[in-house]
Amino acid sequence: MAPTPIVRNTILDVLTPEGERIAIEVKSPRDDIIRGVGQCFAAVAAGYNRAVLVTTLRVAKKLRKHVFQRRGLRLIGIDAKARIHRYDMDGWRLLAE
DSSP states (O other), X not given: OOOOOOOOSEEEEEEOTTSOEEEEEEOOTTSOHHHHHHHHHHHHHXXXXXXXXXXXXXXXXXXXXXXXXXXXXXXXXXXXXXXXXXXXXXXXXXXXX
């Protein structure tokens, strides 16, 4: 049996049942986060309905939030306990535990 590859610096292309295309960019704390933000902008410009940047909560909280208040961009942070937090107009919200 072949070993499972380690996934790093990944972009996922998701098609919802409603026909909506979503680009999900996953970045570790050691990756180039600014490049990830740029890739999200590029995905929206290329016709994706939404682009989501997923990284650690610690890194996500350091980013300028006004960038993610544009239509179609989302910011997700995962904390040390694997809880999912989303940034929206009201600030950070815990989505799942």
